[in-house]
Amino acid sequence: MHCDVYKFPKHDDMYVYIARPDYPDDTDEIKDWLSVLPKDFRASLGVSKFVIHLDLETTPKLARVDKEEVLSKLKSQGYFVQMPPQDVMRRQAELRALEAQNNIYD
Template sequence: MHCDIYRSSKKDEMYLYVATPAQENTDPFEIIPEAVRQAFGKPTFVMHLELHEQRKLARVNVLHVMDSLQTKGFFMQMPPEGLINPNAVEPEGLRGA
């Protein structure tokens, strides 16, 4: 399965995997819902990728991506959530350090 990956202009580390269209002159973004396009912003091409069950992806399960590409025609990879909550209460031992 082949797809193209695009980077979002609105949010760092947000990527859109789009199934490669069967016909060459087809707009790959015509299948993307308008609300998703608005949230994603201007897509910047990153790379073309061939997906298969044994392929490892850095942040997402390849089988999940492949399933989404087959059913919806696209997969949106969201930015990773921060490991540190800036609003969390500091542990007792670190206050005033």
């Protein structure tokens, strides 16, 4: 199974894997690969940035997620969302709260 990985500047350390089951035969026309995402979710992500194309059959393992879980989600829904580690999410929430607190009197 081939897939493309994207990141989004508004969401540090979050990556979205998009299935490319017909690769390389799916490159004849320009496609919106992110159209498999639910519309509301996609709108909340902002502008995407392509990171890498992977052949998961030849990739031995992935850094932060279970390869079998990624494959399962790609096959069942066409995408997989890799969330940031909990410590990163906690720190981002703390920074947003501090920023909101500092801006309360602006």
